Amino acid sequence: xxxxxxxxxxxxxxxxxxxxxxxxxxxxxxxxxxxxxxxxxxxxxxxxxxxxxxxxxxxxxxxxxxxxxxxxxxxxxxxxxxxxxxxxxxxxxxxxxxxxxxxxxxxxxxxxxxxxxxxxxxxxxx
Numbered sequence: 001x002x003x004x005x006x007x008x009x010x011x012x013x014x015x016x017x018x019x020x021x022x023x024x025x026x027x028x029x030x031x032x033x034x035x036x037x038x039x040x041x042x043x044x045x046x047x048x049x050x051x052x053x054x055x056x057x058x059x060x061x062x063x064x065x066x067x068x069x070x071x072x073x074x075x076x077x078x079x080x081x082x083x084x085x086x087x088x089x090x091x092x093x094x095x096x097x098x099x100x101x102x103x104x105x106x107x108x109x110x111x112x113x114x115x116x117x118x119x120x121x122x123x124x125x126x
Contacts, residue, residue, distance in 0.1 A: 004079065004082075004085070004106075004111075005077060005079075007110075007111050008077055008085050008087065008104060008111050009074065009077070011030050011104065011110075011111040011112070011113075012030075012074055012087055012089065012102070014026050014029055014030050015027065015030045015102075015113065016070075016072040016091060018030065018057075019057075019063075019072070019091060019093060020062065020063050020064050020070055020072070021062045021063075021064050022057050022058070022060055022061065022062035022063075022064075022065075023057075023062070024054040024057050024058055027054065027057065028050075028054070030111075030112060030113050031050050031112065031113045031116075032050075032105065032107065032112040032113060032114045033050055034049075034050075034114070035049075035050055035112070035113050035114050035115060035116065036048075036049075036114070036115045036116065036117075037049070037050070037052075037053045037116050038115070038116065038117045038118070039117075039118050039119065039120070040117075040119065041118075041119050041120050063092075063093050063094065066094075068092075068093075068094070071090070071091060071092035071097075072089065072090065072091035072092070073089060073090050073091075074087060074088075074089050075088040075089055075090060076088045082106065083105055083106040083107075084103070084104070084105055084106075085103070085104040085105075085106075085111065086101065086102070086103055086104075087100075087101075087102040087104060088100070088101055089102065092123065095122050095123050096120045096121070096122060096123070097120060097121050097122075097123050098118050098119070098120045099118060099119050099120070100116060100117075100118040101115075101116075101117045101118065102115065102116050103115040
């Protein structure tokens with residue numbers, strides 16, 4: 001396993017931890033300050049900057065605090081050269097099951113999410 005692959009996996013683990021704990025300090029470690037947050041599940045298109053997204057995360061109760069089972073997994077990682085990676089993953093928060101496409105760039109020696117484009121489905125409760 002290459003060191004870049006493992007570094008991307010480590011970045012995504014911090015991403016998953018940040019989402020599960022609604023921890024914007026962790027998320028700020030993995031998101032580039034100029035990152036895009038985009039969802040087209042609903043109309044109109046949702047587009048946020050990190051300055052708009054982080055306060056939303058700060059206000060919501062974390063899945064951890066609600067006792068939710070953790071559901072997150074990396075489905076694939078692909079590289080485009082030495083400084084760009086694409087990660088396809090799934091995670092769940094509350095009743096929403098997310099499919100994320102994250103584009104990461106290597107800046108100042110660390111992998112950072114520059115773009116998060118995602119879709120979600122509402123989980124059926126049994």
